Each structure stands twice: as structure tokens, then as C-alpha cells.
Amino acid sequence: MDELERIREEIDLDRRRFVKKVLGGVIGGSLLLVLPAGAVKVAQQISGLAAGTDPVDPDRKFAFVIDITGCIGCGYCCVADKNEFQVPDGYYRTWVERYVIDDQDNVHVDAPRGGLDGYATARLDIPHPVRDTFFVPKLCNMCEKPSCVQVCPVGATFRTADGFVLIDRQRCLGCSYCVQACPYSVRFIGPESRVAEKCTWCYHRLAQGLRPACVEACPVQARKFGDLNDRESEVYRLLHEPNVISVLKPEMGNEPSLHYLGLRREVV
Amino acid sequence: MPLILASAASAAGYVFPNDLHVYWGLMIVLYPYITGIVAGAFIVSSLYHVFHVQSLRPVAQFSLLFALAFLVCAALPLLVHLGQPGRALSMFLTPNPSSAMAGFGYFYLAYAALLVLEIFFIYRPVLVLRQQAATGGRRLFYGVLAVGSDNLSAEALAMDRRIVGVLAGLGIPMACVLHGYVGFIFGGIKANPLWATPLMPVIFLLSACVSGIAGVIVAYVVLSKMTGRQPDRACLRTALRFLWGFFLVTFALEMLEIFSQAYMATSHWQTLRSLLWGPLFNSYWVWQVTVFSVIPLALLGYLSLQRVSATVFRVLAPLAAVMALLQVFLMRWNVVIGGQLISRSGRGAVYYDPGWLDREGILLSAVILLLPVAVLYGLGRILPLWPDAGEVSEGAPATGSLNLSSVESVKQDSGEEFA
Amino acid sequence: MQPDFKSSTHLHVIRLALTIAGVLVAGILLRQALLPAGYGTSGRYRPGAELDEANRTVRNLANDACLACHPLIRKLHLAGTHATVSCEICHGPGVDHVQDGKLAGAMPTVAGDVIGPVCLRCHGQVARLRPLDSIRMVSASDHLTGHRVRADNDCDQCHHVHAPMKWVREAREMVGLAAEPEGGRPWTN
Structure with a gap:
């Protein structure tokens, strides 16, 4: 009191x-000064998951959706991620790319420090007037057919029954074959741990009923996470409505569970 | 303390943030290079033992010991490279059948066993005779190597010969698997447009033959010089012809790969072009293609098709072989390192220089590359590198494989050591 | 047949075959002994590897946890336009603050002359990169001069960080201006 x-x-x-x-x-x-109208959405919790529940649940099919039209490039997802996993400097479990397209249709992409410091200043090295800009957050694609799992010589990277691609840090050799095989470059060899590391969609948070750290940190809900077997979930709705939605590098055949709302053809 | 696993000098364009690191450094260049030499040297031996190319007799045994010396060192760069070398045995414990890398441990062991067995059966008479000529520890040592048998009866030797034939025959597909599969480690990576081609295992295998034959030629010439012998001209000519043939096919496939990519001009070609005309321009176009392919191919063609004087041959033959060895090394470099210089963003490239003292640096690589020479020296202390002094003279009629008369002559100079 | 050989013709082959067989058997037994318990029962990985990952420490505790102990901040934060802003992006991961239900350390606060860059990561307009309808964007200097405020003002002198428009609204009520136009107005830069 x-x-x-x-x-x-x-x-x-x-x-x-x-x-x-x-x-x-x-x-x-x-x-x-004038205020915006409309209520602010309150974050939704993941239902049915809490500490003590079995993290592997084959009845769930988790999906991640990133709204490119919504991302404001603040980079706080990257900050939250770095805090959550104490990611070493110069290595990235997630990052945010800035795309700038000039009126000559040249595409300029950058991601200084993976977007950790945000994008508060404009690029000054673009010779033509800018026609379009947007941000693209990147993280593990949690492929249904993951190349990393395919190539790991000792089964230290694996896919769980509910679709999470994880790394056994006790058994990884640090051969970096998975790093070479990942089409999305989300993996790295930790300079201290000397084993492969990558985004896990915060598997450990999920086990506590918490959403991934980056989803929690996003102020504009550009990162969405949920269960596709739950028809009430936002990700189910987004993936089943006629939205402009796609995955990265579909020609790789990896069938990512990470989807992009409003994906642009410039994005690789 | 963090060890430097990887380093990249600088980047151009947009590179994915995790693509700035070159994780497969010089050690992973050395590994296919060394296994390639193993496979190639074995092929030389099999040309004699299986395909009865009689003129290769002077190097038929040596090339096996040469292969063994490199095989012993082949796993070393991998262990140096691993982030957790202490867990390397997991490759045997839980090999993942879908991984192109997982079989390495088993292939490697099986191949090593085959090589050692073949060497044993070829050298068994020598082992027995050396045991009988020696006393004390030396006698015990050779006795153990000969697994305690002293039977050199015609019947036993005939059986040995048959076994050598079978082993040498088995060894050809195994050498192809050992090395073709190393090529597939790269060729199976769809995320990398430089690596992902079905030609990769074939190119690796053929260039392995190039490096193996060239390595045997260089070693044969150098060791002959050092021991004051005259290298067998007919043998060298035959080896050079095979080198030329394998080299031509290898080079043709290497160029075919680039040409097809350029002609089909898919989105990958854009990336490949920026690599080959970017960070890789010098090491690929200037060194691998122009200096170390076109020139040695011309030299080998000249040596194979023209009658040349002994002096010219003595200079040009080893020169061409050394250049072929360097070409294969450059090819390994350009594939292993080159593939990692392109970012999967398709929009940028990384420039890479190996450090001198890094874990995968130049110094340690040189040590590992010289180690097989030391092993070969050690093997030469135990076993004779050449069939015998008398028969390795120019124009000597080639005879069949080991027979009792050659065993006798081995007995006479069994005290002689290599170097 | 030479009678003077002590060993039989096949001795070396038999010994080698036995050695190879012995090595193979020893290898198979060794593999069985060293194999992680239950390997392969749930897929080609070590059972329990996923639990190791699940047991990783949660370091960002999420807003609900923070606001459970800070009721007034909760009231301010959830009522304002910053309701969706994560506490921990400004104050650092909660695990540095509370561990095992006990206070582990003080959290940093962002205020005064260091707050500008933090606000502008979302609200900065200078980069002209964001969808206009997603968030209120300003150019710091234009904003200050446009509202006839001293150019060296910090953001939090007018905007409460947890409820950015709270004071503005109160000030507006104080001087008797309408709270806000019906239906709002497009944001101006």
C-alpha cells in the first residue's frame, strides 16, 4: 500500500x-495534436499451454506469420531475441532487413547489425528518388522438409513431432554442414558454444505458455504466432483468407512453416 | 576463450548477416584434396594390379604406400575443423542415413582396412624375409606384421596373388565411392548454386585421379632423385598419359558445368557470375583455368604425343605433374571456399583470406599437408618403397606380380632403407 | 610344397579373418554400449534433447509478469496507446530483475536526453520507410517546432512513456479544448 x-x-x-x-x-x-481513433489490440495468449505440459504435442501445428506491410523496422524483436538467448555479437537468430526500391527499380537491401539498432536514419547512398520501402524480418523457417536435419551427420539437429526443428547442443559436432545446407542462412556456429545455433521459435517459452520473445516484443503485431489446428487463431484466419501470402524460396522445396503476409517479389 | 572459427575479410552488396562467416576454411579444402590423392594413387596401383598396365609396375606398390600415407592423415583436417572434435565418434554411433557426411566414418574405415590388407598381401614375403633376417625387437615387430605366419610356399603366394587381385578390384569401386561421395557432400547442397550439380561427384572423382596420379609421379621422380636412381621412363610416360587423359576429362567437365550454367542462365547464373567475376576471378579464371589447367594440359599433350629428348622430359614431366597437383588444389579451394563466398541473399559476396595462425590457417594447413610425407618416410623405414633396385631401370621388361625370384632379390637388399 | 615352413598355408588368412571379425564384433558391442539411451525411439535424435531445449531459461518474462507487480504502471500502460509495447524492450529482460520470486537487480529506465533515439526507432519519420497508417510518425525537429516547443525538449517532457497522450489529453481538458475530433483525422507529418 x-x-x-x-x-x-x-x-x-x-x-x-x-x-x-x-x-x-x-x-x-x-x-x-490529434490522437488516432480506435482501440489498441491486446495481445492474445497461447491457450492450453502452460508450465508442466508436454511441449511435444503432435495435435498442434504451429505457424509463424510475418506481416511485411505492418513491420515498422524498429528492431525491438531483434533486441528481445538477443536478450532472450544472449546471442553473441555478430551472429543472428533473427534479423530485420530493409528494402529500398528506387524509381529506376533498383533494389537496395541492407541490415546493419541485423537491425538490432533499428532504422532511425535514411540510407544516403541511393542515387535515385525512392519509390518504395519496407522491412522484412527473418528467422528460422521451421521447414517441414528441413535441409539441416537432412544433412546433420549425427542426428543432432532434428524435427520434433509437432514440427519444431531443434538442435541437441550436447551432441552437435560443430561441423557446420547444416549451416551450409540451410537455404535461409538462419544458422551459425556459436563462437563460445562451438555448436550450431539458430532460432527455435522460442520453444522453451512455448513450453511455459508464453509466446516467442520477438512476437511479444513487436509493438505493431507484425509477427504473429499460433496453432493452425486452432481455427480461432489469427494465423489460421490469415492463412485461410484470400491474403497475399507466401513463403521464402518455395523452389527449394523445404515447405517452410514461416509465412509472409504481403511478400514482395524482391524479397529473397 | 572463443576460438576463431571463421573469418571473412569484407563483403560487397547485401549479404545475409550470418553469411559473413566462412565456416569451411582451409581444413575443408585439404580434406577432399587429401582423400582425392588417396583415391587417385589407389587407381594407379589398380591400373597395374587389375588392368595389368605392365609399364606401371615400378610404382604399383609405391602408390599403395603413398595412398596409405595420405589416408592416415585424411581425417586430421576434419578433426581440426570440428567445433567439438571430442564428439567425432558420434559419426560411428548415430550416423544419420540421410546425411551425405554421415557415411564418411564407415567408408573411411572400410577403405583403410582394404588398403592395409592389400598392402599386407603384397608385402607379406618381404615381412617374412625381414623377420627371418632380423633379431630381437625387430624380429618380433616384423613377426607381428606378418601375423605370425612364415609360409611363403608357392601355394600360399598364389593365394595371396588372387586375394590382391580381388582386393584391388574391390578397391576401385570403393575408391570411387570414397571420393565421389566427398563430391556429393557438396553436390547435394541445393542451397548453394555453385555446389548443387550432379556433376560435382564426377568432377571430384576425376580430379582425384588427376591429383593421385600427379602425386605419384612427383613423388616417384623426387624419391628416385633422392635415392640416386633413374626413374623408369616407360612408367613415367604411361603415368603421364593417364594423367593427361583424366585431366582432359576433368577440365572438360569443369568447363561444361560453367558453360551449361551460363547458357541456361537461370537466376542462379546471376549469382554464379557475380562470384566468378568477383571474389573468385583470380583464383578461378587466372590460376585454376588458365595457368594451372591450360598450360599443364598443353605440356602433357606435348609430352604424350611428341617424342621428346630425355632432358626435356626430365624437366617437363614433373613440372606438368606439379601443375596438375596445384590445379586440383585450386579447384578444391574454388569449390569449398568459393561456394561460401556467395550469400544466399543472391545479392552479395564475401571476400575471404585465410589467416596464417587461425585454427584453419595457412600454417597448420601446410603442416597437415606435409604430414603424409613424414608418414611415407616412416613407411619407407618399415617396407621397401620400390619392387627392387635391379628391375627399376629404364626399359626393363615388365614382369607379372610378385614371384619368388623377386622375393629373393628383396631378401638381398632387405637391409636397405628408404632415403 | 616346401616342407620347411612352420606355419600352414592358410594361417595368415585365417588370423586376419578372425582379427577382422573380432574388430567388427567389438565395434558393434562398443556402439551398443555408447549409444545414447533410447536413441531412435522418437526419431533420429537423442530422446530428451527437446526437453533440454524446453528447459532453457525464459529471460523475457512478458508484460503480464511485469505488470502483475506494478499495478499503477499497469493502469497507465494498458490504458494508453503504448499498451502493445513490451516493457522489456526498454527495461531489459525481466530475469535480470526477478529471480525465484526475489528481487535480483534494478531495471534500467530510459528517460531524459537518452529517450529520443528509443522513441524514434518506432516514431522516427526521417527514414520515410514505414506504412503511414501503422503508427504515428514524426520528424523530431519538425514535431517540436510545429508545436512551438523548445527544440531541445525531450520526448518524455510532454509524453508519459507508458501513456503517451495522457498528459496531452489532460492539458487539453485543462484549457477547455475538445478532446479529439470525431472519427479522428489522418495523421499529418
Whole structure:
């Protein structure tokens, strides 16, 4: 109760300072600012999963959907990911690419530091007027036919019954054959662990009923995660409505479970 | 302390953030190079033992020991490369049948066993005679190597000969599998447009023959010089012809691959072109194709088709063989390293320079590449590298495989050591 | 037949065959002994490998966990336009703050002159990269001058970080202006 009082007083103090500023004319113009209409969506939890439940459940078919039209390139997903897995510098479990298309149809792509620092500044090296820009977050595609599992010589990378491609860190040789085989370049050999590492769609969070860290961190819900066998889930709806939706490099035949809403032909 | 597993000097264009690292470095260049030499040297021996190319007799035994020396060292670069070398035995424990890499352990062991057996049956008379001539520890050593048998009866030797024939015959498909499969490790990676071609195992196998034959030629000439012998001219000529033939086919397939890609001009060609005219231009077009393919091919053609003087032959033959060896090394480099310089983004490339002191650096690679020479020296202390001094002279009539008369002459100079 | 050989004709072949057979048997037995328990029962991987992955430490605890202990922040945060913003992207992973139900360390706060870049990662307009209808975007300097505010103002002087429009709305009520136009208005830059 004391703590609550203290916070309340603090907020009141803030308000008094603020009122002073308003009355002093410092922030007068702010009153012309207009607010957006409409309620903000509240994040949905993954139902039925909690600590103690068996993480492998073949009745679930998880899918990841990334809304390219929604991503604002803040890079906070990458920050959350780096915090969650303490990813070493220079290696990326997930990253966000920036696509800039100029009016000569040249495509300029970059991802400095994998987008960890966001994209607060414009690219200055583009010679023509910019016609279009967008961001593309990348992470493990959780293929139904994963090349990495195919090539792992010792079965240290494997696909679980519910479709997660995971790495057995106790048995990985660090031969990096899987790194070579992944068409999406989501794997790396950890400089400290010296075994293969990659995005797991936060398998460990899921086991606690939590959504993947990057999904949780996305302020605009451009990253969506859910169970395709749950007809109420957003991913089910998105994948079954007539949306512009596709996967990366379909010609590889890996059948990713990672889908992109509004995927553009420039994206590789 | 983190070990430097990979390093990339710089990148051009857009490279996926994880593609900046070149994980397969010089060690993975060495590994197919060394196994290639093993397979190729074995083919030389089989040309004599199976296909009865009599003029290759002077190097028929040597090429087996040469192959063994390299085989002993073939797994070393892999162990150096592995992030967790202590877990290497998992390859035997839980081989994943869908992995092109998983069979390596078993193939390697089986091939090593075959090679050792063939060497045993060929050298058994020598082992027995050396045991009988020696005393003490040396006697015991050769006794163990001869598995305690002293029977050199005509019947036993005839049986040995038949077994050698079977082993040498079996060895050909096994050498092809051992090395063709190394090619498939790369050829089966669909994510990499430079690697993903069904021609890859074939090119690897043929260039393995090139490096093996060339390696045997170079070693034969150098060791003959060192021991004051005259290398057998007929044998060298035959070996050079085979080298020329294998080299021609290899080079033709290498060019066919690039030409087909260029002609079909799929989206992959865009990527390949940016690689071959980008980071790989010098090592591929200048060194592999022009300097170390066109020139040695011309030299080999000249040596094979024209009658040349002994002096010219003495200079040009080993030169062409050395160049062929370097071509194969460059080919391995351009495939293994080159494939990793293109990003799967299809929009950029990485430039790579191996460090000198990295785990996969130049220094350690040189040591590993020289190690088979040391092993060969050790083998030469145990077994004679050449059939015998008397028969390895120019124009000597080729005889069949080991018979008692040659065993006798082996007995006479069994005290002689290599080098 | 030479009678002076001590060994029989086939001795070496028999010994070699026995050696090879022995090595094979030893290899098979050794493999059985070293194979991870239950290997292959659930696929070609070590059973329990997926549990190892599932037992990884959760480091980002998610907003519900944070707000459970911070009721007033909860009230502010969920009522505002920043309701979807993750606590942990500004304050760091929750595991550094609470471990085993106990306070493990203080969380960093972002305020004052370091807050600008943090806000602008989402709201910055300078890069002109975002879909216009997804989020309110500003150019920091235009925003400040446009609202006739001192150019060195920090974002959190007008905007409460958890409820960005709270004070603005209150100030508007204080001076008697309409809360906001019906149906809103397209965002202007």
C-alpha cells in the first residue's frame, strides 16, 4: 500500500510539473495534436499451454506469420531475441532487413547489425528518388522438409513431432554442414558454444505458455504466432483468407512453416 | 576463450548477416584434396594390379604406400575443423542415413582396412624375409606384421596373388565411392548454386585421379632423385598419359558445368557470375583455368604425343605433374571456399583470406599437408618403397606380380632403407 | 610344397579373418554400449534433447509478469496507446530483475536526453520507410517546432512513456479544448 501511495504521489508530482509547463506556455502548441481513433489490440495468449505440459504435442501445428506491410523496422524483436538467448555479437537468430526500391527499380537491401539498432536514419547512398520501402524480418523457417536435419551427420539437429526443428547442443559436432545446407542462412556456429545455433521459435517459452520473445516484443503485431489446428487463431484466419501470402524460396522445396503476409517479389 | 572459427575479410552488396562467416576454411579444402590423392594413387596401383598396365609396375606398390600415407592423415583436417572434435565418434554411433557426411566414418574405415590388407598381401614375403633376417625387437615387430605366419610356399603366394587381385578390384569401386561421395557432400547442397550439380561427384572423382596420379609421379621422380636412381621412363610416360587423359576429362567437365550454367542462365547464373567475376576471378579464371589447367594440359599433350629428348622430359614431366597437383588444389579451394563466398541473399559476396595462425590457417594447413610425407618416410623405414633396385631401370621388361625370384632379390637388399 | 615352413598355408588368412571379425564384433558391442539411451525411439535424435531445449531459461518474462507487480504502471500502460509495447524492450529482460520470486537487480529506465533515439526507432519519420497508417510518425525537429516547443525538449517532457497522450489529453481538458475530433483525422507529418 505504501508503495502504491508513493507511485501515485510520483505521478501526481509529474502532473503538477506538467501543468506548470502548460500554464507557462512551454507546451501550449501540443494541444493541437490529434490522437488516432480506435482501440489498441491486446495481445492474445497461447491457450492450453502452460508450465508442466508436454511441449511435444503432435495435435498442434504451429505457424509463424510475418506481416511485411505492418513491420515498422524498429528492431525491438531483434533486441528481445538477443536478450532472450544472449546471442553473441555478430551472429543472428533473427534479423530485420530493409528494402529500398528506387524509381529506376533498383533494389537496395541492407541490415546493419541485423537491425538490432533499428532504422532511425535514411540510407544516403541511393542515387535515385525512392519509390518504395519496407522491412522484412527473418528467422528460422521451421521447414517441414528441413535441409539441416537432412544433412546433420549425427542426428543432432532434428524435427520434433509437432514440427519444431531443434538442435541437441550436447551432441552437435560443430561441423557446420547444416549451416551450409540451410537455404535461409538462419544458422551459425556459436563462437563460445562451438555448436550450431539458430532460432527455435522460442520453444522453451512455448513450453511455459508464453509466446516467442520477438512476437511479444513487436509493438505493431507484425509477427504473429499460433496453432493452425486452432481455427480461432489469427494465423489460421490469415492463412485461410484470400491474403497475399507466401513463403521464402518455395523452389527449394523445404515447405517452410514461416509465412509472409504481403511478400514482395524482391524479397529473397 | 572463443576460438576463431571463421573469418571473412569484407563483403560487397547485401549479404545475409550470418553469411559473413566462412565456416569451411582451409581444413575443408585439404580434406577432399587429401582423400582425392588417396583415391587417385589407389587407381594407379589398380591400373597395374587389375588392368595389368605392365609399364606401371615400378610404382604399383609405391602408390599403395603413398595412398596409405595420405589416408592416415585424411581425417586430421576434419578433426581440426570440428567445433567439438571430442564428439567425432558420434559419426560411428548415430550416423544419420540421410546425411551425405554421415557415411564418411564407415567408408573411411572400410577403405583403410582394404588398403592395409592389400598392402599386407603384397608385402607379406618381404615381412617374412625381414623377420627371418632380423633379431630381437625387430624380429618380433616384423613377426607381428606378418601375423605370425612364415609360409611363403608357392601355394600360399598364389593365394595371396588372387586375394590382391580381388582386393584391388574391390578397391576401385570403393575408391570411387570414397571420393565421389566427398563430391556429393557438396553436390547435394541445393542451397548453394555453385555446389548443387550432379556433376560435382564426377568432377571430384576425376580430379582425384588427376591429383593421385600427379602425386605419384612427383613423388616417384623426387624419391628416385633422392635415392640416386633413374626413374623408369616407360612408367613415367604411361603415368603421364593417364594423367593427361583424366585431366582432359576433368577440365572438360569443369568447363561444361560453367558453360551449361551460363547458357541456361537461370537466376542462379546471376549469382554464379557475380562470384566468378568477383571474389573468385583470380583464383578461378587466372590460376585454376588458365595457368594451372591450360598450360599443364598443353605440356602433357606435348609430352604424350611428341617424342621428346630425355632432358626435356626430365624437366617437363614433373613440372606438368606439379601443375596438375596445384590445379586440383585450386579447384578444391574454388569449390569449398568459393561456394561460401556467395550469400544466399543472391545479392552479395564475401571476400575471404585465410589467416596464417587461425585454427584453419595457412600454417597448420601446410603442416597437415606435409604430414603424409613424414608418414611415407616412416613407411619407407618399415617396407621397401620400390619392387627392387635391379628391375627399376629404364626399359626393363615388365614382369607379372610378385614371384619368388623377386622375393629373393628383396631378401638381398632387405637391409636397405628408404632415403 | 616346401616342407620347411612352420606355419600352414592358410594361417595368415585365417588370423586376419578372425582379427577382422573380432574388430567388427567389438565395434558393434562398443556402439551398443555408447549409444545414447533410447536413441531412435522418437526419431533420429537423442530422446530428451527437446526437453533440454524446453528447459532453457525464459529471460523475457512478458508484460503480464511485469505488470502483475506494478499495478499503477499497469493502469497507465494498458490504458494508453503504448499498451502493445513490451516493457522489456526498454527495461531489459525481466530475469535480470526477478529471480525465484526475489528481487535480483534494478531495471534500467530510459528517460531524459537518452529517450529520443528509443522513441524514434518506432516514431522516427526521417527514414520515410514505414506504412503511414501503422503508427504515428514524426520528424523530431519538425514535431517540436510545429508545436512551438523548445527544440531541445525531450520526448518524455510532454509524453508519459507508458501513456503517451495522457498528459496531452489532460492539458487539453485543462484549457477547455475538445478532446479529439470525431472519427479522428489522418495523421499529418
